Amino acid sequence: MTDSDKPTRNPITQKAEVRRQAAAARQAAFEAPDRGARVAAACHAVTEAVRAAGLTQAVLSGYMPMRSEVDPLPAMAAHRGPVCVPVVQGKGQPLAFRRWTHDAAMVAGAFGATVPAAGDWLRPRVLIVPLLAFDAQGYRLGYGGGFYDRTLGGLRADGAVLAIGLAFAAQARAEVPVEATDQPLDAIATEDGLRWFT
DSSP, X not given: OOGGGXXXXXXXXXXXXXXXXXXXXXXXXXXXXXXXXXXXXXXXXXXXXHHHTTOTTSOEEOOOOOTTOOOOHHHHHHOSSOEEEEEOOSTTXXXXXXXXXXXXXXXXXXXXXXXXSSOOBOOOSEEEEOOSEEETTSOEEOSSSOHHHHHHHHHHHHSOOEEEEEOOGGGEESOOOOOTTOOOOSEEEETTEEEEOO
């Protein structure tokens, strides 16, 4: 059988399979008794990445954690510049970003994430990106809506942006299925430290 005779696997089907496995691995890491220490170490790695890039005063986007996502709030609170969080505008659209502070009034947003009830709309220079899995090439696997890929594509077309994935080390995979529209991360922060891809 030649390579052209071999059946090809649909990346969308592959992603669904990997998502199930990755969600289970992330949940197990989330439930570990030392989760607090590992989250603190991963957030410290984010702060170090921002410092190393010279972006301590830049607009940073975090996110409001859902389910078993690594909580970025320590890194958001430690940031010296403006902080915002993503707001889903609608299916097929890029994310918008609203200013966040620790005392901001929050309301329910799309997909169960909370978002600021009011505040300025900002353009982030640094994004902390949630994920289900990541690989050694810097690609991430999200939930399938394409919001971060669409957003990163637009932000990168308009200028430089630093995308840092935030995850537990257990979410690493040798390879995640990739489609042409998938945007790679610039770095990944876990409890094991920081890894740059670019």
